[in-house]
Amino acid sequence: MGSQRNNRRHFLRRALATGGALLLSGCDQLSRSEWFTKLLGSAEKLSFSAQRQLLPRKAMAQEFTEADLSPDFRSNGSDNPDNPAYQALAANGFVDYRLQVGGLVAHPREYSLDELMALPSRTQITRHDCVEGWSAIGKWKGVQLGRLLEQVKPHPSARFVVFHCADPMDDLGTPYYESIDMEDAWHAQTLLAYALNDAPLPIKNGAPIRVRVERQLGYKMAKYVMQIQLVDRLETIAGGKGGYWEDQGYEWYAGI
Ligand SMILES: Nc1nc2c(c(=O)[nH]1)N[C@H]1C(S)=C(S)[C@@H](COP(=O)(O)O)O[C@H]1N2
Numbered sequence: 001m002g003s004q005r006n007n008r009r010h011f012l013r014r015a016l017a018t019g020g021a022l023l024l025s026g027c028d029q030l031s032r033s034e035w036f037t038k039l040l041g042s043a044e045k046l047s048f049s050a051q052r053q054l055l056p057r058k059a060m061a062q063e064f065t066e067a068d069l070s071p072d073f074r075s076n077g078s079d080n081p082d083n084p085a086y087q088a089l090a091a092n093g094f095v096d097y098r099l100q101v102g103g104l105v106a107h108p109r110e111y112s113l114d115e116l117m118a119l120p121s122r123t124q125i126t127r128h129d130c131v132e133g134w135s136a137i138g139k140w141k142g143v144q145l146g147r148l149l150e151q152v153k154p155h156p157s158a159r160f161v162v163f164h165c166a167d168p169m170d171d172l173g174t175p176y177y178e179s180i181d182m183e184d185a186w187h188a189q190t191l192l193a194y195a196l197n198d199a200p201l202p203i204k205n206g207a208p209i210r211v212r213v214e215r216q217l218g219y220k221m222a223k224y225v226m227q228i229q230l231v232d233r234l235e236t237i238a239g240g241k242g243g244y245w246e247d248q249g250y251e252w253y254a255g256i
């Protein structure tokens, strides 16, 4: 009797072990990257801090090869700012463009396009994902935002970098703007891009300067950047949520 009970216990244990093994192989089939992608896919539901705990601090966005380039990098949102000052700059090939960098920095200054292009550059082929459901792979060249920060020296109280753009978004003339935190600002792939696919950045894609923040969604990548402002809070700027679309209800941290 005793041995029968023992046998049954052994059988149960074996069955459980087999079931467990089946379960495990099921998990194995769901590859690491697949579950990670799924997890990140639900990023909107994760808080910003939770997501930051999942990703290593310096994680790089995936980079691609020339063979992966999209035949055309489409334009979205503004494609030609309805702004006389911008139009005058564009008509003159942006030779009079000056990028103003100020706010909570030791050395506020401005940069011409030539000055930006004279700084060390970075080139990266990345995928751009728009919330509207399209993606495109493009080759970007620009100066790392970090190179500018080294020159203007952010004050220790600076927590965000705000990008002010040339394009008015409504009848009141509300300009597009965006913001990122200092971690993304110093990230190696965060660029002020002036070239796309080995050609000067087209107006439809943000000429003369547009931001690349490769670990986030498309709306974070401000086009037509005229001014960069370092701040300690976002509440006092425009609608107070850190960006034009954020003021309409989008997430501030648009991680992908
Ligand atoms: N100044 C400005 N920046 C902007 C936008 C815009 O309308 N104005 N649209 C955003 C959105 S939603 C996306 S998907 C990308 C589109 O970039 P693209 O025109 O190069 O495709 O720019 C982002 N940056």
Ligand SMILES: [Mo]
Binding pocket: 076, 129, 130, 131, 132, 218, 219
């Ligand atoms: Mo977008």
